[in-house]
Amino acid sequence: MKNPLDSLGQTVTLGFVLTVVVVLLIHAFSA
Amino acid sequence: MNEIVTYAWWIFAFRWFHVLSAIMWIGLLWYFNFVQAPTVPKIPMELRPAIGKFILPEALFWFRWGAMATIVTGLILAYMNGYLLDAIKLGIGDHDPNFSAIGFGMWLGSIMWFNVWFVIWPNQKKVMGVTPASDDEKKAAARTAFVFSRTNTALSIPMLYCMLSASHGVF
Numbered sequence A: 001m002k003n004p005l006d007s008l009g010q011t012v013t014l015g016f017v018l019t020v021v022v023v024l025l026i027h028a029f030s031a
Numbered sequence B: 001m002n003e004i005v006t007y008a009w010w011i012f013a014f015r016w017f018h019v020l021s022a023i024m025w026i027g028l029l030w031y032f033n034f035v036q037a038p039t040v041p042k043i044p045m046e047l048r049p050a051i052g053k054f055i056l057p058e059a060l061f062w063f064r065w066g067a068m069a070t071i072v073t074g075l076i077l078a079y080m081n082g083y084l085l086d087a088i089k090l091g092i093g094d095h096d097p098n099f100s101a102i103g104f105g106m107w108l109g110s111i112m113w114f115n116v117w118f119v120i121w122p123n124q125k126k127v128m129g130v131t132p133a134s135d136d137e138k139k140a141a142a143r144t145a146f147v148f149s150r151t152n153t154a155l156s157i158p159m160l161y162c163m164l165s166a167s168h169g170v171f
Helices: A008-029 B007-042 B049-081 B084-088 B097-128 B135-166
Strands: none
Touching (some): B007 B049, B049 B084, B049 B097, B084 B097
């Protein structure tokens, strides 16, 4: 399987997906 | 003079240096990932050594010391603002999303700083011949440095969301 980090586009997409995950965690941790 | 150089001014001064050094660091990280890595394969083979011999050592110097200055000024800033420990424990128990946001930002930034100093730089030293390595070791080191550099590029996006949202009234 190809590493998604080999693609710049997939790296940036991963960054935005991680942002959504982190925002959800921020709300969960501060509830 | 005392009315100008107040404690609040010092906090601002550290924030200023924090942002200056962070732009140096992340600017070069994005240069490596958005410009250098995709362009090198298009450069004629006889010209490629110029990147490794002249541009890379200089770029990596400012890159790693930018990272160091960013984490040092960031930790001082968090301490001066009085939220260093709240941020380290990700705001758990504080019921304040700003502490959780700056905490996640600090942890993501710290992971990125660790990757720079303890993964990317030691491997780049092998690639550049600063530390002795065989051709196979150089190839493996270049791959490791690339993967961790791309990891930091991905992490820089949520890291900056956390850093900015914590101090701009998003929560």
